[in-house]
Amino acid sequence: MAAALPLAVLLLLLLGPVGGGHAEPPRDTLREELVITPLPSGDVAATFQFRTRWDSDLQREEGERITLEKDNCHLLVSHYRLFPKALGQLISKYSLRELHLSFTQGFWRTRYWGPPFLQAPSGAELWVWFQDTVTDVDKSWKELSNVLSGIFCASLNFIDSTNTVTPTASFKPLGLANGTDHSFLRYAVLPREVVCTENLTPWKKLLPCSSKAGLSVLLKADRLFHTSYHSQAVHIRPVCRNTRCTSISWELRQTLSVVYDAFVTGQGKKDWSLFRMFSRTLTEPCPLASESRVYVDITSYHQDNETLEVSPPPTTTYQDVTLGTLKTYAVYDLLDTAVINNSRNLNLQLKWKSPPATGALNRGLVFAEAPPVPFLYAQRYVSGYGLHNGELNTLLYNTHPYRAFPVLVLDTVPWYLRLYVHTLTITAKGKENKPSYVHYQPAQDRLQPHLLEMLIQLPPNSATKVSIQFERALLKWTEYTPDPNHGFYVSPSVLSALVPSVVAAKPVDWEESPLFKSLYPVSDSSSYFVRLYTEPLLVNLPTPDFSMPYNVICLTCTVVAVCYGSFYNLLTRTFHIEEPSTGGLAKWLANLIRRARGVPPL
Amino acid sequence: MVAAFSFSKGLTTLSGLLLLSFGSLAASQIEDQAEQFFRSGHTNNWAVLVCTSRFWFNYRHVANTLSVYRSVKRLGIPDSHIVLMLADDMACNPRNPKPATVFSHKNMELNVYGDDVEVDYRSYEVTVENFLRVLTGRIPPSTPRSKRLLSDDRSNILIYMTGHGGNGFLKFQDSEEITNIELADAFEQMWQKRRYNELLFIIDTCQGASMYERFYSPNIMALASSQVGEDSLSHQPDPAIGVHLMDRYTFYVLEFLEEINPASQTNMNDLFQVCPRSLCVSTPGHRTDLFQRDPKNVLITDFFGSVRKVEITTETISLQPDLEIMESRDKKDWMDEELMEPLQYAEQLPVAQIIHQKPKLKDWHPPGGFILGLWALIIMVFFKTYGIKHMKFIF
Numbered sequence: 002m003a004a005a006l007p008l009a010v011l012l013l014l015l016l017g018p019v020g021g022g023h024a025e026p027p028r029d030t031l032r033e034e035l036v037i038t039p040l041p042s043g044d045v046a047a048t049f050q051f052r053t054r055w056d057s058d059l060q061r062e063e064g065e066r067i068t069l070e071k072d073n074c075h076l077l078v079s080h081y082r083l084f085p086k087a088l089g090q091l092i093s094k095y096s097l098r099e100l101h102l103s104f105t106q107g108f109w110r111t112r113y114w115g116p117p118f119l120q121a122p123s124g125a126e127l128w129v130w131f132q133d134t135v136t137d138v139d140k141s142w143k144e145l146s147n148v149l150s151g152i153f154c155a156s157l158n159f160i161d162s163t164n165t166v167t168p169t170a171s172f173k174p175l176g177l178a179n180g181t182d183h184s185f186l187r188y189a190v191l192p193r194e195v196v197c198t199e200n201l202t203p204w205k206k207l208l209p210c211s212s213k214a215g216l217s218v219l220l221k222a223d224r225l226f227h228t229s230y231h232s233q234a235v236h237i238r239p240v241c242r243n244t245r246c247t248s249i250s251w252e253l254r255q256t257l258s259v260v261y262d263a264f265v266t267g268q269g270k271k272d273w274s275l276f277r278m279f280s281r282t283l284t285e286p287c288p289l290a291s292e293s294r295v296y297v298d299i300t301s302y303h304q305d306n307e308t309l310e311v312s313p314p315p316t317t318t319y320q321d322v323t324l325g326t327l328k329t330y331a332v333y334d335l336l337d338t339a340v341i342n343n344s345r346n347l348n349l350q351l352k353w354k355s356p357p358a359t360g361a362l363n364r365g366l367v368f369a370e371a372p373p374v375p376f377l378y379a380q381r382y383v384s385g386y387g388l389h390n391g392e393l394n395t396l397l398y399n400t401h402p403y404r405a406f407p408v409l410v411l412d413t414v415p416w417y418l419r420l421y422v423h424t425l426t427i428t429a430k431g432k433e434n435k436p437s438y439v440h441y442q443p444a445q446d447r448l449q450p451h452l453l454e455m456l457i458q459l460p461p462n463s464a465t466k467v468s469i470q471f472e473r474a475l476l477k478w479t480e481y482t483p484d485p486n487h488g489f490y491v492s493p494s495v496l497s498a499l500v501p502s503v504v505a506a507k508p509v510d511w512e513e514s515p516l517f518k519s520l521y522p523v524s525d526s527s528s529y530f531v532r533l534y535t536e537p538l539l540v541n542l543p544t545p546d547f548s549m550p551y552n553v554i555c556l557t558c559t560v561v562a563v564c565y566g567s568f569y570n571l572l573t574r575t576f577h578i579e580e581p582s583t584g585g586l587a588k589w590l591a592n593l594i595r596r597a598r599g600v601p602p603l
Numbered sequence: 604m605v606a607a608f609s610f611s612k613g614l615t616t617l618s619g620l621l622l623l624s625f626g627s628l629a630a631s632q633i634e635d636q637a638e639q640f641f642r643s644g645h646t647n648n649w650a651v652l653v654c655t656s657r658f659w660f661n662y663r664h665v666a667n668t669l670s671v672y673r674s675v676k677r678l679g680i681p682d683s684h685i686v687l688m689l690a691d692d693m694a695c696n697p698r699n700p701k702p703a704t705v706f707s708h709k710n711m712e713l714n715v716y717g718d719d720v721e722v723d724y725r726s727y728e729v730t731v732e733n734f735l736r737v738l739t740g741r742i743p744p745s746t747p748r749s750k751r752l753l754s755d756d757r758s759n760i761l762i763y764m765t766g767h768g769g770n771g772f773l774k775f776q777d778s779e780e781i782t783n784i785e786l787a788d789a790f791e792q793m794w795q796k797r798r799y800n801e802l803l804f805i806i807d808t809c810q811g812a813s814m815y816e817r818f819y820s821p822n823i824m825a826l827a828s829s830q831v832g833e834d835s836l837s838h839q840p841d842p843a844i845g846v847h848l849m850d851r852y853t854f855y856v857l858e859f860l861e862e863i864n865p866a867s868q869t870n871m872n873d874l875f876q877v878c879p880r881s882l883c884v885s886t887p888g889h890r891t892d893l894f895q896r897d898p899k900n901v902l903i904t905d906f907f908g909s910v911r912k913v914e915i916t917t918e919t920i921s922l923q924p925d926l927e928i929m930e931s932r933d934k935k936d937w938m939d940e941e942l943m944e945p946l947q948y949a950e951q952l953p954v955a956q957i958i959h960q961k962p963k964l965k966d967w968h969p970p971g972g973f974i975l976g977l978w979a980l981i982i983m984v985f986f987k988t989y990g991i992k993h994m995k996f997i998f
Binding site: 499 | 657658692694695701702703704714716717718719720721722723725726727728745746747748749750776777778944945946947948949950951952953954957958960
């Protein structure tokens with residue numbers, strides 16, 4: 002009786018929170034969106050976004066449970082509906098705060114296409130913020146990259162200390178954060194990574210409607226990879242659950258951006274339609290989605306005085322400040338039954354209509370007026386000759402007529418290009434431009450790469466050149482890849498900037514506005530945040546002659562055989578006299594024939 | 604009367620005998636069926652498909668491997684039981700005029716890459732070491748599941764390799780080789796660890812028969828596209844793509860496999876006849892002395908297909924929508940609002956904060972190694988030169 006009482010209390014303690022805290026599974030919602038943007042150069046960009054918001058607070062629940070049942074932290078959330086289980090288990094197992102993984106093929110040409118919604122560097126990029134509770138960040142990082150390589154069929158297991166860096170000022174968290182200690186951040190890029198259907202297949206399988214209904218019907222690999230730029234990404238971050246922001250929800254965004262080339266896919270014509278881009282049309286919204294919309298950018302740029310016409314005509318339009326300029330979008334809501342009509346087929350068509358007066362100027366893609374140039378764009382290249390030295394140059398262009406703005410440049414250079422930091426020069430308009438913040442972490446051979454972070458103020462209407470000289474190292478012969486003459490990649494520079502906007506933006510309500518407005522949290526309405534990447538660079542390292550071991554073996558064996566062999570024979574060879582043989586059967590037969598012929602015998 | 608009686612008696616005995624014989628026949632038929640069900644003794648199927656060549660002109664090796672992958676998937680082996688290793692990417696190669704496709708027939712008739720492909724080992728990961736680790740199971744602990752061969756002693760494994768080879772070796776990615784002795788030892792390790800029930804090894808390279816000469820573990824059947832001293836030839840080039848699309852042996856094997864369905868009863872003897880010398884130019888070979896069963900009793904689907912134990916039920920189960928979630932959501936939000944203070948998003952480029960950031964000081968460690976030795980040398984030389992009495996100025 003006396004023993005039963007504390008036992009009953011213990012039982013109650015164990016069962017109490019279990020009963021009260023999790024009677025029902027947390028709720029999740031899906032919103033899907035497609036934005037079609039005709040680009041100034043005649044190409045068209047399509048950006049898909051699938052956002053699953055899961056109203057569950059994984060960390061707080063873990064904190065409650067740890068006091069009672071230490072082992073069952075992972076089994077806490079066992080009911081997954083729209084949020085994929087593979088990613089949900091990752092968040093709880095590795096104590097992630099944010100995860101951003103992207104696979105990109107091609108390069109976003111900011112100069113000709115305008116600023117992107119969300120750019121990603123060529124190859125694979127992974128950056129992760131861990132929770133404060135993680136004790137060994139490097140070990141978790143290594144295990145996480147291995148698990149992700151299995152989920153996405155990519156060689157992310159090549160991420161190790163030689164290409165991982167810890168940025169000190171870039172890559173601030175994109176979600177809710179109550180402290181930014183950069184020792185919990187890790188960033189790595191694999192520029193050599195190839196993106197193909199085997200990466201798209203598991204990405205599609207994470208979507209709640211897979212590729213069966215809604216906007217994901219358009220995701221067919223043979224059309225998506227026939228593009229100038231293909232980028233697919235997974236972003237996981239904690240967001241506000243409501244406008245008062247008192248509780249956390251987990252947000253999973255899967256984004257896919259493609260740019261169709263006017264010449265390759267469009268055969269020179271500027272008219273686009275969903276069928277021409279994706280070889281599919283939209284039939285129905287995803288039944289699990291609470292919102293399923295298509296936005297078409299109908300802001301005209303006054304090129305050749307042509308105007309853009311979309312058919313079928315949109316029911317509503319949406320006008321707002323996006324990336325600093327005022328843009329108008331035609332909205333097609335797939336959940337609205339008037340949009341998908343009786344034929345259950347929605348094929349949006351974009352046509353450029355020229356006014357009847359002009360004639361000769363409309364040929365092809367010749368512009369009468371130049372398309373608007375973005376305020377910030379960059380270019381990177383390697384200069385120098387030979388296989389010993391070289392110079393890395395980054396050109397940052399600020400085309401704003403009177404405003405200067407700061408840019409944070411993050412450079413990660415592999416250890417085998419030995420940078421000479423004393424040759425780092427930053428010049429703008431002929432004068433030296435001193436950065437207000439510089440962080441340099443030198444490389445250690447075979448252990449870590451160079452990390453260079455600088456905050457540079459770009460003067461208005463100028464091109465700033467950042468250059469640094471380097472020397473190429475000779476690798477050990479087993480460290481070369483099987484195709485060393487292809488070259489070695491240098492990861493792209495990351496530019497994070499607050500670019501001044503032409504029109505001031507209104508504050509954004511994340512739930513009501515379209516998904517492309519809430520990619521970055523906005524604090525200041527007079528400028529917008531953008532993260533650009535430069536091109537990856539290809540550098541040749543001095544390669545040894547890989548056939549030399551074989552040559553050496555042949556040569557050595559020949560020398561040994563000829564020299565030593567001759568001496569050996571000279572010293573040990575003896576001569577014997579041999580009795581000649583009598584001939585045998587062949588000679589007897591030959592003599593027989595000779596006697597028959599009458600010729601003297603042998 | 605007696606005759607009639609004896610006639611009827613004879614009739615009954617005859618009918619009795621007939622019944623008995625029918626009964627025994629029926630019984631033996633049932634026995635045969637039962638035996639057939641348990642014939643092979645395997646409960647799961649695995650496939651390890653390896654393409655070892657890099658560079659665009661070796662397009663045909665990737666197409667070979669992908670066509671075997673396609674057949675094996677079609678006949679029932681799921682992606683989780685297939686380890687696909689492709690040493691280079693042909694589908695999204697910049698030189699491919701039709702991205703995301705790999706064709707096996709000219710005029711682009713059959714796209715073996717498909718829309719649902721999962722490659723486990725890509726590009727630089729296809730090395731001799733990784734291949735042997737997959738086979739023997741000695742894999743680093745952080746390797747994901749899709750990259751492991753989790754077979755047991757009741758698994759039938761199909762191993763297909765293609766690439767450039769020679770007498771006794773197979774070249775991996777133009778930089779290393781695997782020899783037939785290493786391969787035989789790997790299979791012996793698999794046998795000793797009971798990692799397979801039966802193994803079918805197919806190789807499509809030049810002088811392929813040399814690779815199976817050294818096997819010595821039981822229950823292995825091997826096929827090769829050419830004998831020692833012969834080259835395996837490629838099939839047909841496509842003028843639009845510009846390279847040869849498939850190798851002859853695998854081309855005819857693919858044609859043969861396209862006619863197999865999961866229920867077919869075709870046996871291994873038909874596979875041995877697949878590519879005669881007139882079509883293949885080289886002489887395909889096979890080795891069955893290590894295999895315990897007779898090849899004519901081995902079904903193609905024992906290795907290329909997958910065993911399924913499926914029970915079909917006709918009762919219907921109706922799923923109810925979950926109404927509880929909708930009601931409790933509002934309650935929970937109201938509860939939370941009173942507990943926590945509002946959270947904020949981080950500022951993306953806090954210029955003032957960055958400029959005034961202090962660099963993090965690393966923990967100071969006492970010098971070691973070279974620096975320590977150098978300082979010790981300097982101090983020793985100093986005291987030798989000036990004498991020990993100067994120590995008092997220090998302490």
